[in-house]
Amino acid sequence: MTDMKILVVEDDPEAAAYMVKAFQESGHVADHAPDGLEGYALAREETYDVLVVDRMLPKLDGLSLIRSLREQKVETPVVILSALGQVDDRVKGLRAGGDDYLPKPYAFSELLARVEVLSRRRHAPAAEQTTYRVGDLELDRLAHSATRGGKEIALQPREFRLLEYLMRHAGQVVTRTMLLENVWDYHFDPQTNVIDVHVSRLRAKVDKGHAVQLIHTIRGAGYMIRDSAR
Amino acid sequence: MTALGKLVRATAFKLTLAYLVVFVVMAGCVLAYVTQSARELLLEQTRSTIAAETSGLAEQYRLGGVRRLVHVVERRTRLPGASLYLLTTFTGERLAGNVGELPAGVLDEQATRVIEYRRDDRHEDRQINGRALVQVYVLPGGFRLLVGRDLEEQERLRAVMWRAAGISLTFITILGCIGGWFITRRVLKRVEDISDTAKTIMGGDLAGRLPVTGAGDELDRLAMHLNAMLERIGELMNGLKEVSDNIAHDLKTPLTRLRNHAEEALRSSRTPDEYAAALGAVIEESDNLIKVFNALLMIARLEAGGEPQDSMAEFDAADVARSVVELYEPLAEDAGMTVSVDMPAHLPMYGSRELLGQALANLLDNAFKYAVPPEGTARGPTPALCISAARAGAGVEIIVSDNGPGIPEDSRHHVVERFVRLEGSRSRPGFGLGLSLVSAVARLHGGRLRIEDNHPGLRVILELPGKGASA
Numbered sequence: 001m002t003d004m005k006i007l008v009v010e011d012d013p014e015a016a017a018y019m020v021k022a023f024q025e026s027g028h029v030a031d032h033a034p035d036g037l038e039g040y041a042l043a044r045e046e047t048y049d050v051l052v053v054d055r056m057l058p059k060l061d062g063l064s065l066i067r068s069l070r071e072q073k074v075e076t077p078v079v080i081l082s083a084l085g086q087v088d089d090r091v092k093g094l095r096a097g098g099d100d101y102l103p104k105p106y107a108f109s110e111l112l113a114r115v116e117v118l119s120r121r122r123h124a125p126a127a128e129q130t131t132y133r134v135g136d137l138e139l140d141r142l143a144h145s146a147t148r149g150g151k152e153i154a155l156q157p158r159e160f161r162l163l164e165y166l167m168r169h170a171g172q173v174v175t176r177t178m179l180l181e182n183v184w185d186y187h188f189d190p191q192t193n194v195i196d197v198h199v200s201r202l203r204a205k206v207d208k209g210h211a212v213q214l215i216h217t218i219r220g221a222g223y224m225i226r227d228s229a230r
Numbered sequence: 231m232t233a234l235g236k237l238v239r240a241t242a243f244k245l246t247l248a249y250l251v252v253f254v255v256m257a258g259c260v261l262a263y264v265t266q267s268a269r270e271l272l273l274e275q276t277r278s279t280i281a282a283e284t285s286g287l288a289e290q291y292r293l294g295g296v297r298r299l300v301h302v303v304e305r306r307t308r309l310p311g312a313s314l315y316l317l318t319t320f321t322g323e324r325l326a327g328n329v330g331e332l333p334a335g336v337l338d339e340q341a342t343r344v345i346e347y348r349r350d351d352r353h354e355d356r357q358i359n360g361r362a363l364v365q366v367y368v369l370p371g372g373f374r375l376l377v378g379r380d381l382e383e384q385e386r387l388r389a390v391m392w393r394a395a396g397i398s399l400t401f402i403t404i405l406g407c408i409g410g411w412f413i414t415r416r417v418l419k420r421v422e423d424i425s426d427t428a429k430t431i432m433g434g435d436l437a438g439r440l441p442v443t444g445a446g447d448e449l450d451r452l453a454m455h456l457n458a459m460l461e462r463i464g465e466l467m468n469g470l471k472e473v474s475d476n477i478a479h480d481l482k483t484p485l486t487r488l489r490n491h492a493e494e495a496l497r498s499s500r501t502p503d504e505y506a507a508a509l510g511a512v513i514e515e516s517d518n519l520i521k522v523f524n525a526l527l528m529i530a531r532l533e534a535g536g537e538p539q540d541s542m543a544e545f546d547a548a549d550v551a552r553s554v555v556e557l558y559e560p561l562a563e564d565a566g567m568t569v570s571v572d573m574p575a576h577l578p579m580y581g582s583r584e585l586l587g588q589a590l591a592n593l594l595d596n597a598f599k600y601a602v603p604p605e606g607t608a609r610g611p612t613p614a615l616c617i618s619a620a621r622a623g624a625g626v627e628i629i630v631s632d633n634g635p636g637i638p639e640d641s642r643h644h645v646v647e648r649f650v651r652l653e654g655s656r657s658r659p660g661f662g663l664g665l666s667l668v669s670a671v672a673r674l675h676g677g678r679l680r681i682e683d684n685h686p687g688l689r690v691i692l693e694l695p696g697k698g699a700s701a
Contacts, residue, residue: 088541105520107513158556184557188588189521192595197560220510 004028004049004119009039009065010081011057019052022108023115036060043069048076049119052111055082055093063096070097077118079111090187109221113173120172132167135227137206137214139167148206158183159202166215166225175222199223242417246410253406254399261395269388273363276379277342280365283313284377291369299375300326313379314349314362320372329376337374340366344381361385420449424456436464476662481522488515525663532585532670541582547626547694548577551619554590558598565602567632568612573619579626579694581675586694589671590617592664593630593690601634601687625677625695633687642681668692 006023008030010016016032023030031046033039036057043051043065051069055062066078080098082089090101100114132139136149139160146153146163155163161183166174176195180186203215216224291299296317303315303326316327318337330348342365349360364378423441431438439460440453495508555571562569594615602613611633619628637645646669668690669679677693 091541103524105516107517180557184553186554186557186587186591187584188591189524190557190591190595192561192598194558194561197564198557201560 004115005047006030006050006052006115007033007039007042007046007048008052009033009036009043009057009062010052010054011035012054019108019111022112026112034058036062036065040065040068043074043076044072049122050115051076051078052115053078053080053098055080055084055089063093063098066093066097077122079114079118081106081111107220109173109218110175110177113175113178113222116172117169117174117178120169129168132164132170134167134170134214134225135212137167137225139164146206148210153205155202155205159198159205162198162202163206163225166223169225171224171226173218173221173224178222236418240414240418240421243410243414246406246413250403250406250410254402257399257402258395261391261398265388265391265395268391269384272384272387276363276381276384277365280313280342280363280377280379284365284367284375287375287377288367288369291373291375296325296369296371296373299369299373303327313377314347314364315378316374316376318374318376320374322374325373327376329378332376336364337366337376340368342366345378347378349380417449424449424453428456431460436460436467480662481519484515484519484522488512488519491515522663525667529663529666529670532667532674541584542580543583544578544580545583545586546576547579547586547628548573548575548619550583550586551577551590551617551628554587554594555617558591558594561598562594562615565598566613567598567602568614570614570616571618572616574621577619577621577626581694582671585671585674589668589692590628590630592668593692596664597630597632597634597688601632622693623695625675625693627694628692629689630692631684631687631689633684636683636686636688637681639683645681646679 004023006028008016008019008023010019010032011034013034016034020030020032031042031048033042037059039051039053039057040060042048053062053065057065060068062080062082066080069076069078077099078097079100079102080093081102081104082093083104089103093101099118102111102114130141132141137146138148139146141164144160146155146160162179165179165182177187179195179199180190199215199217203213207213207215212228214225214227216226216228218224287299287302290302294301300317303317306312307315307326307328312328314327314329316329316332316337317325319325322337328349332347333345336343336345342363344361344363347360347362347364361381362378363381364376367375367377369375420441420443427438427440439457442450442453442457444450491508491511495505495512500508551573552571555569559569594617597615601615613632613634615630615632617628617630619626621627646665665679665681672679672692672694675694677695680691680693682689682691
């Protein structure tokens, strides 16, 4: 992942310092704005890859900040952080123009994965490919088929979507929550390791009998599909 | 308050008094009407008797002249209980009859009226004063004929009737007062019992119950409802106590473990790997705590009725049910459980798709946890799970049933409470919040969660009436 430039708009200095430091340690550049107005000014002046905006901010609250930016045609992707974590909070956040939503407290690995995905989407925008390729694994969205080394892999519809999501973000970490959100469209806590079970089944179909493993487990974060041979 | 004051102030007494007044007034009216009607009827009868007699005498005069009339009148006055008669010439000279003195001018006018008179009683040689209804008739030749009836009997009848009315009204009043007093005392006694019990309950003894006499009257019903309410309050109090105990236990346990991990990592110098493992454990414990808090907050929010308007919409419940089942199917397979689904292709309803998904996820997760016998125990029949959904009125009903050990009947209402985990389940992962959340979701959709016996196993029914599609 190339370096990203991230703006953290967060009023709690400790939380902000932690985030800035963690982003920097992951090889990115991070700025910090302690309130909504400063965040708004910075987001308009500078070019950021992703904004991380706390929902509750002094001077200008997070949602108003995002709305104002969108009115000014600033389309920088935004991850909303919220301590509220209530059912309709996410809907409100996304409606205001946010691109993703993360309830507090969050794992930094989760935030990083989401920020990276948003940043990538921004730089390699819309026009979705019809085929994805990772190593000798190929997925054809139109034909709804997946092959590895030319051999057809029989996939259930949901397995196909799971693989498609992983391949669309090849080389990026996707967390379990992201998989649940994007493949199943649920945002609740599944209580168990159910996503792991799905991924391991997919892995059995994709990687079994192959010398090169494509689906990798990233400890403490999630999964990534990549051609490790290269 | 004195006993009498209490009695007088009692609703029953006031009501009795009001009824009594109304009743007495009505009885009085009826009696007055009857008396008046009877009097008029009698008077009317007398009037027609007099008219008949008068025309009879006039006929006698026509047939036999004044001589014959005098003769007839003389004869009639001698009969016992005779009417009043007087025959005079046109100058007022008396020819025959038994009337003594008359008010002046009575004979001048041909009319029927009530007069004061004095009666001649030849046999007893005395005179009676009285009131009479008389008719004066002027015969051809100027003779004046007066025929009348004494009204004394009628007056007497009237007096008797009035006296009867007075006596009966007095009796009604007295009996009413006594009855009212008895009823009031009875009602007052029971109300006193109820408020005495209420006082002891307010004093902190929640076990007290109001007396129910078994009469099935409104006081009994009131007492029964109040008892049911007390029962519910008692349950809630116990539940609250249990919840606080459980919160203390379920939150303190992971907090203690968290602290232990951190302390252990600090105690002696370790390799980086050991530090990493200790910190990993710390993060895991705090994640667990966060999960508990999230679930608690969510339940509280849903129960407070803080309607998540923004996430309410039309959605397909069958689609949600199928996708949640599909999400959990691999876990079922791993647990050796068969899963069957029985529902129509589409079940549109209004509500929160996200919350329904969460509720179903909790139910399935429970089934995997509790309906499958733990490794190493005697295996019963193949664990089986069935998820069915159907339209129920305007909403949807979803049934999740298994053939596991089920939940004993007396614990069923209990498991819905926060942090309640049944005996034998504390060893398995979980916080005892799953069903509480499911129940809160059902209530948010205007429905409820029902837990039943599946013979064998557990059957959980999620009633989701929906809230009117476009509301």
